[in-house]
Amino acid sequence: MQRIKLTLAYDGTNFCGWQLQPRLRTVQGVLEKAIARVTKTPVRVHGSGRTDSGVHALGQVAHFDVDESFVAVKWQRALNSLLPDDVTVLEAISVSPDFHCRYSAIRKTYTYTLWLENSFFLPWRRHYVWKCGPLDLVALDQGMEYFLGEHDFSSFQNTGTLIKTTVRTIHEFKRYPGQTEQEMVLEVCGSGFLKQMVRNMVGCLVRIGRGKAQPETVRSLLQMKDRTLAPATAPAQGLCMAGVYYGETGCGGTDTGRKQAQDSGINTEV
Incomplete structure (x- = not known):
């Protein structure tokens, strides 16, 4: 058997998430089809x-196994000719049978885009940002610093997934300008993330930025390990899986998927 590794970008607006679900449109479902x-x-x-559901990807990684008789297939071209417009293959390569897109990963990067203006909103950005309004960026930066390092993130995990440990390491947490003057992107890189952990961290940071x-508070919540004490989860549409790393140095946006997306003109700040 031949193992094929895919790097994918998709607009999650009209998908019910990645995972296969009966009678629902999912990224895994259309890809398998x-x-x-x-x-x-x-x-x-x-x-x-x-x-x-509603979460986007710029550097989602997947793999599948096929008979060696398909080794000559140009998988990127073949799949992009069959996939719907809201999902595309950025790269398709043959890899070792030992490679696993989930268990071989050592770091992941997510971005979350915020809309900071209250007086108006660009309608075509509604599926890609959280319209949260003005924030105290100094306080927000201070809050981000408390997430750095190894912590038990029980307070920032929503229920629904069985896991061995809730300890994760955040390597980087930074912000930079978004597509428009009214937008700001938060980018976080870590050893891994719990269910809706990034959205919960962003929800907490926005509450800090609003002065509430x-x-x-971040340090206190990490120590208390109680999800019920933490702020509400941020909306899905601002979140984007930006990259998955399997040994590359650094965190922020150096993976093949992001580079190919930038070279192709695909928006890297959704």
């Missing part, structure tokens, strides 16, 4: 992470 049209047989696709909590 496209592959089956090439192989003429069902093929199971594995993803590096399960993005929720102090930056030190």
Whole structure:
């Protein structure tokens, strides 16, 4: 069997998340359907992470196994000719059978885009940003610093997934300008993320930026390990899986998927 690694970008607006679900449109579902049209047989696709309904991706990684008779297939071209307009293959390469898109990953990067203006809103950005209004960026920066390092993130995990440990390491947490003057992007890179952990961290930071909590609240919540005490989860549409790393140095945006997306003119700040 031949293992194929895919790097994917998709607009999550009209998907019910990544994971296959009966009678619902999912990224895994449309991808498996496209592959089956090439192989003429069902093929199971594995993803590096399960993005929720409405969440986007610029560097989602997946893999699947096919018979060696398909080794000559140009998978990127073949799948992009069959996939719907809201998902595309940025890269398709053959990898070792030992590679696993989820278990071989050592770091992941997510971005979250905020709309900071109250007086108006660009309608075509509604699926890609959280209209949260003006924020105290000094306080927000201070709050981000408390997330750095290794912590138990129980307070920032929503229920629904069985895991061995809630300890994760955040390597980088930064912000930079978005597509428009009214937008700001938060980018976080870590060893891994719990269910809706990034959205919960952003929800907490926005509350701090609005002056409804102090930056030190992050430290307190990490110590208390109680999700019920933390602020509400940020909306899905501002979140984007930006990259998955399998040994590359650094965190922020150096992976092949992001580079190819930038070279192709794909927006890297959704």
